[in-house]
Amino acid sequence: MTDPALFGYLLRLGDDRLVLGHRLSEWCGHGPILEEDIAMTNLALDLIGHATMFLSLAGEVEGAGQDADALAYWRDEHAFRNLELCELPNGDFAFTMMRQFLFDAWSVPLLEALTRSAEPRLAAIAAKALKETRYHLRHSSEWICRLGDGTEESHRRAQEALDELWPWTGGLEYQDETDRALQARGIAPNPAELLSSWRGLTREVLTRATLLVPDGPMRMTGGRFGRHTEHLGHMLAEMQIVARSHPGAEW
Amino acid sequence: MVAQERVRTEAERRAFRVLELVKDPEVPVLSIVELGVVRDVKTGPAESVVTVTITPTYSGCPAMHVIEEEIVATLRRAGFAEVRIETVYAPAWTTDWIGERAREKLRGFGIAPPGSSADHLVQIAGRNAGLPSSQLPDLPTCPHCGSGDTVLISEFGATACKSLHSCRSCGQPFERFKTF
Numbered sequence: 001m002t003d004p005a006l007f008g009y010l011l012r013l014g015d016d017r018l019v020l021g022h023r024l025s026e027w028c029g030h031g032p033i034l035e036e037d038i039a040m041t042n043l044a045l046d047l048i049g050h051a052t053m054f055l056s057l058a059g060e061v062e063g064a065g066q067d068a069d070a071l072a073y074w075r076d077e078h079a080f081r082n083l084e085l086c087e088l089p090n091g092d093f094a095f096t097m098m099r100q101f102l103f104d105a106w107s108v109p110l111l112e113a114l115t116r117s118a119e120p121r122l123a124a125i126a127a128k129a130l131k132e133t134r135y136h137l138r139h140s141s142e143w144i145c146r147l148g149d150g151t152e153e154s155h156r157r158a159q160e161a162l163d164e165l166w167p168w169t170g171g172l173e174y175q176d177e178t179d180r181a182l183q184a185r186g187i188a189p190n191p192a193e194l195l196s197s198w199r200g201l202t203r204e205v206l207t208r209a210t211l212l213v214p215d216g217p218m219r220m221t222g223g224r225f226g227r228h229t230e231h232l233g234h235m236l237a238e239m240q241i242v243a244r245s246h247p248g249a250e251w
Numbered sequence: 252m253v254a255q256e257r258v259r260t261e262a263e264r265r266a267f268r269v270l271e272l273v274k275d276p277e278v279p280v281l282s283i284v285e286l287g288v289v290r291d292v293k294t295g296p297a298e299s300v301v302t303v304t305i306t307p308t309y310s311g312c313p314a315m316h317v318i319e320e321e322i323v324a325t326l327r328r329a330g331f332a333e334v335r336i337e338t339v340y341a342p343a344w345t346t347d348w349i350g351e352r353a354r355e356k357l358r359g360f361g362i363a364p365p366g367s368s369a370d371h372l373v374q375i376a377g378r379n380a381g382l383p384s385s386q387l388p389d390l391p392t393c394p395h396c397g398s399g400d401t402v403l404i405s406e407f408g409a410t411a412c413k414s415l416h417s418c419r420s421c422g423q424p425f426e427r428f429k430t431f
Contacts, residue, residue, distance in 0.1 A: 038408035046309065050310050052310075124339075127341060130341045142378070
């Protein structure tokens with residue numbers, strides 16, 4: 001492989017969206033109202049589409065003949081590079097929307113920065129994904145305001161979701177030699193610089209939603225180097241079973 | 252609308268006309284050329300070998316697979332021996348590429364056409380700041396009665412490209428091709 005750093009970085013971008021997209025797809029047929037059921041499956045489709053683009057490029061960069069499907073279905077848990085935030089089970093609707101909001105608020109400034117990447121194929125995918133992600137952020141922000149500033153129960157659930165999810169946002173600012181190598185080449189942004197956008201955006205929406213921003217540490221970072229919660233393995237077992245039971249099947 | 256305007260060979264112009272026959276499976280009044288999905292058509296080295304450059308509408312749109320198969324089948328039927336498809340992501344697809352005639356077709360089909368993407372960015376910024384969408388640009392008009400007094404029911408409709416609305420003047424629900 002000529003560029004292991006870029007390959008690793010693309011896996012992170014692809015895996016975040018594949019895993020979160022799969023989680024959202026689990027809501028299909030279970031949404032609280034029909035419109036929201038459809039909305040969440042739309043978000044899932046977009047995210048899996050973004051994952052396909054990032055993982056296809058990862059396969060190209062790797063040069064070992066793996067396409068997006070091979071990377072999605074034939075890697076085991078420890079080879080996934082997504083944030084733990086994305087793999088946590090759906091919980092209730094407030095938890096799912098809060099997880100979505102915290103991710104979208106990160107994804108928008110990240111993709112904006114990646115449109116200026118020195119790697120043109122990555123910049124093109126980011127520009128494409130950014131348009132849909134802006135829609136996602138608006139959708140999740142509006143739900144956070146509705147839930148937080150809604151009834152006593154919706155407020156309670158939204159606050160509980162935020163408190164539970166907060167420590168998992170630690171992975172957002174995580175960086176290692178992979179990131180630093182790509183930053184030096186102008187390919188990837190410095191996550192520390194994106195964090196202020198994320199903090200500003202989340203603080204503004206959460207305040208409008210009358211929710212209290214936790215002051216505890218954002219500490220979980222294991223997903224970026226393959227150390228996941230116990231939930232990812234179960235999720236992958238379900239996601240990968242058909243492909244692995246019928247290798248090479250087409251329909 | 253097509254990205255690169257250059258002098259086309261007779262075979263390329265013919266391939267373009269053939270591609271007008273390939274419709275969006277979700278919105279069958281529009282061809283993939285009108286939608287802006289087809290970015291370029293090139294023949295070569297032989298005249299019967301054609302390469303079609305396309306760009307996806309929505310990243311996860313499942314119709315793209317069907318569209319690719321249709322492109323190959325339709326051009327083969329029209330006598331092109333070999334059809335290759337290349338997918339590009341830049342420039343990212345926008346509904347601004349849908350021309351006025353195609354918008355008229357959408358209205359006739361009962362789907363409100365998209366607005367301008369520049370207006371849409373203003374709406375996103377406004378709504379992110381907590382303003383109600385009724386005070387912001389990029390509002391659809393009802394394709395049934397033409398009224399501008401409409402409400403958004405859901406940003407995510409039956410397909411990735413459409414949102415759901417309702418008209419307060421005539422009381423009809425309608426779909427809109429989202430501004431993108």
